[in-house]
Amino acid sequence: MRLKDKVVLITGGYTGIGKAIAKRCVQEGAKVVVNGLEEEIGLALVKELGADTAAHITTDITEEVAPQLLVEKAISKFGKLNAVVNNAAYIASSNITSTEVPFIKRMLAVNSIAPLMIIQAALPHLSAVRGCVLNIGSINAWGGEPDLLAYSMSKGALMTMTRNLGDSLFRENGVRVNQINPGWVLTEKEILNKKEQGMKADWYKDIPDIFAPAQRIFTPEEIAAACLYWLSDECGPVSSQVMDLEQFPMIGRNLPKNWEGSHKKK
Template identity: 95%
Template sequence: MRLKDKVVLITGGYTGIGKAIAKCCVQEGAKVVVNGLDEEFGLALVKELGADNSAYITMDITEESAPQLLVKKAISKFGQLNAVVNNAAYIASSNIVSTEVPFIKRMLAVNSIAPLMIIQAALPHLSSVRGCVLNIGSINAWGGEPDLLAYSMSKGALMTLTRNLGDSLFRENGVRVNQINPGWVLTEKEILNKKEQGMKADWYKDIPDIFAPAQRIFTPEEIAVACLYWLSDECGPVSSQVMDLEQFPIIGRNLPKNWEGSHKKK
């Protein structure tokens, strides 16, 4: 088992990628503390994973007390903390015209500031076991789409945080900090979001080649499996790194001539 006897804190862990990571960690021998916003989902996940292997704490990670409470939950339940997965995210569309101050403050609070504060709260415990942090970013961190302006900015900030702390914390505390940038993932929320945007119910069965050369997008489970390396001791001394999980190159991609119309809603 690759994570035997490790304790992993996962924000945004009740659904989607976070839930898949939690399940994967338990399968590999870890104990997990999962966080989310819907109490029923938290209860259901702990029931599925087993109370001996998991605990949950329902709260908004932007609350001032959240970082300390999350860490306290892990220590009180399992006696240690080996890894933090900053997975919780606020995803919403905005562009140069529609992005307003309260909106972008909320975006940055969830996606950039809260992860920093959680790492800060967890650092003493991570340092004592030479633990690690894995930040879940997005390929949009490299620039993003016009209608994902604020979200892309927040993930770009998270990526810089990873690079910065991945160097300083590993040198000073022995704590590795890395990040994965997933591409388009078929989560429960993504299915609902696209339906609300006017796309057909089974939109994910007909993805244009420009977005999915494989004729499909990623599953949460595929992202979770990739996380195991970064959370395990197999990662060795690797720190301050960002890995893109996408089907095509993000930088320098050769777009087909008809790409402009390939993303239109159906």
């Protein structure tokens, strides 16, 4: 078992990628503390995973007391903390015209500031066991789309934080900090969001080649599988690294032959 006896804190762990990570961690021998915003969903997940291997805490991670509460939950329930997965995210559209101050403050609070504060609160315990942090970013961190301006900025900030802390914390505290940047993932919320935007119920079965050469997008379970390496001792001394989980290169991509023509017609 790759995570035997480890205790992992996962924010945004009630649904989607976070839930998949929690389930995979338990399968690999870990105990988990999951966080989210809907109490009933958290209770159901703990029941599914088993009360002896999972605990939950329903709280908004941007609340000032939240980081300490999350860490204390892990320590009081399981006696230690080996890893933090900063997975919780606020995803919403905005561009140069529509981005307003309250909106971008909330975006940065959830996606950039809260993860930093959680690492800060967890650091003494992670240092004691030479633990690790895994930040869940996005390929949009590299620039993003025109209508994901604020979100892309927040994930770019998270990526810079990973690079910075991955160096300083490993040197000073023995704590590894790494990040994965998933591409388009088929979560429950993504299915619902696209339906609300007017797309057909099974939109994910007909993804254009430009977005998915594999004719499909990622599943949460595939992202969770990739997380195991970074959370396990197999990762060794690797720190301060960012890995993109995408179907195509971010630079030097070979666009379909008919893409340019169809683009000009629009």
